[in-house]
Amino acid sequence: MTSFTMSGTNASKISAMLTRLRHQMGAPAVGMVLTLVVPCDERTQYDAVRSATDAAREHPSRILVVIEREAGEPARLDAELRVGEATPGELVILRLYGDLIRHAESVVSPLLLPDTPVVAWWPGGCPGVPAENALGLLAQRRITDARAAPDPIAAIASRADGYLAGDTDLTWTRLTPWRSLLAAAFDQPVGPVSAGSVEAKSGNPSAPLLAAWLSDRLDAPITVGDSQGPGLTCVRLAVPGGELTITRTDARLATLSKPGQPDRRVALARRSTAELLSEELRRLDPDEIYAATIRRLARDGSSV
């Protein structure tokens, strides 16, 4: 790992230094497939960097971490550059001071890799309309995380308000294994679903989202209940002849029960942020199912 710190700098100096570091290592910057812009604060920075660099193993990228510092200080840009042997991509941590905070895009825009996709990820707080944010405007894919909001349930329920094609939320990504298992359970016809429920630890924003998806697809009322956790613990669906359930109490192994069939155990582990991010970066086209689901959630609002 080669790292380099620059203070009171600008984008073109950073760009030149990246090229120099790359050449010193004898590895020209080839093969990077996207730029990941990560606006965050000092508190979330460390974990975000760790997850982003892990995800970069699957999707080599230039990672631009943008941290807002003291607004009262004179405008200044500090940068920390890491060009690793351990990771195939590049990492730049940008610290913005003073008036520069309001012009972050002027620093980020010249550092984007040419002619490849740009993804923005807010690991902590995020703007109300990500696509209209100065940094969000640069990206065609914008990833937020409702779980990091002060009120996660309210945050996910209001995502539809600021939605534009290309938005997505890690709350939705966390559901993929559950949705995949549910879809597999429905591969053999089970008949119409009349009602159902989703149980999770209180305040888990993925639960209402899963309920909204199920009610949207199955056209049945799905309620949300509280449990001891961890995370999502149970999905129950009333089907002809009984109940189809998936229960998971240890965050690792789930049990699938269907009427007239033996119970089966299935691995259903919670995933790390790096894995969630990797899944997000695999497809960069708008997620229409997510859009339909958050709209459904917003419409049903208080009823679930």
Add this chain to the structure above:
Amino acid sequence: MNHDRHVPEQAEPADGGAIAPDRPRVAAPAEEAITVATAAADASTTIEALLANPLRDPRDKRLPRVAGPCVLVLFGVTGDLARRKLLPAIYDLGNRGLLPPGFSLVGFARRDWANQDFAQVTHDAIKENARTPFREEVWKQLAEGIHFVPGEFSDDGAFDTLATTLAEIDEKRGTGGNYAFYLSVPPKFFPVVVKQLKRTGLANPPEGAWRRVVIEKPFGHDLASAKELNEITSAVFPEESVFRIDHYLGKETVQNIMALRFANNLFEPIWNRGYVDHVQITMAEDIGIGGRAGYYDGIGAARDVIQNHLLQLLALVAMEDPTSFDADALRREKEKVLKAVRLPHDLALSTARGQYAAGWQGGEPVVGYLDEDGIPLDSTTETYAAVKLEIANRRWAGVPFYLRTGKRLGRRVTEVAVVFQRAPHLPFSEDDTEILGQNALVVRVQPDEGITVRFGSKVPGTAMEVRDVSMDFAYGESFMESSPEAYERLLLDVLIGDPPLFPHQREVELSWKILDPIEDHWSAQGQPEEYPSGSWGPASSDEMMARDGRVWRRL
């Protein structure tokens, strides 16, 4: 991917009417390309399943293709392939969440094992060879469905036990009578195993269930034996239930040949006799025959590698674009091009074969082929084979395809190199372009998967000197750290019932029709030419190229 950026190109003309005839419509081919690329990347779950399942939606691309409930019955679990590739691949599929709930694995072999013994063997194989990290919960899911049936293939009782075991698994695990039988055994056992499956009724699915059989190469040793072998399986299983594994076709880079050709507009216009000088398809191995003497002697390099892997690569490189990526359309195009393959008139001048002699391979002394354990001293089996083929169609007439394979060569490498003609006119002095070679596009299949493009570039300095440089796309660099193993993809395709990546019996027979005359010719030639281990094959192979004014690429 850049949907947003393409939008302006898609704008309709200002008058709002139809697109002006003189203005080519840019957007449509781009959209098509995306569709083709997606289809090439992963054929989606069958349409019927999508329609029947309210939770699936073609737009919901996060949900992976998961096989339906089923049992995989593995014959030959004690073999090397099972331990190194198949069992780990099953675990890796599980770890990626692609195995259905209730998935069960039944081992069958002549061992005095109980279920837990087989589970232990599986566990060890996974720990040692799996690509993805070991996770306890995934293992638990898999272990619950592991069963073992001991017995010999000739033992009726053992197969009756297998049938009862499978019925019990259906009962206990809800697998619905869907079984895939994987015959990881030498072909001489196919007849007895298939007969037993028929006798016990395991080959006939009840209404709504499926039965599939998976077989490994070699698919015979000539046309006649390939047909014989097929009669055995086709008497019991219909062709659409027979999955012939050519693991090369499961490799990401091989599938990428289709993406490269049919999802891009950059290469296809020059992918023909107007621009291509010739094509070289190589599979070189640095190892000798190892412990495979019994199988290898009498078979040789051409039957072992050219008949299946290299001719399949040739088909993918040379075929016309299929109307879709479903099995029928794809196989039809491959068959068409295999049918168009012609052998040169004089096989003595357009083929070469060799046998490795003792030598130094990568810094270690190694013995020659005739000194290997179990090889008769007068063996005429070739360990190196090179052939020149022509394709008689409009696209390729006059463009030779050179195929070569060998053991104990300098390095392990498999690649397809499309070598282009020289520029028709060089406005430079002869001295300036002295060291300029021909442009080439190389698909590196293994190791170091990727694509290399070679072209001329100016050497920095005051003189206008032009020299070859290469531009590189490495899979490992731009995508996953480790791409899925070929067997993962192929096993999943078997369980889903998606056959495009498996050669049809017609392709197998066509390939033998190409190879049989060459083998006949060679059989009258006596001892193959010796080449030192660690070299790049016999001199006659280089002479064959030299006669055409060409050289093999140095690998």
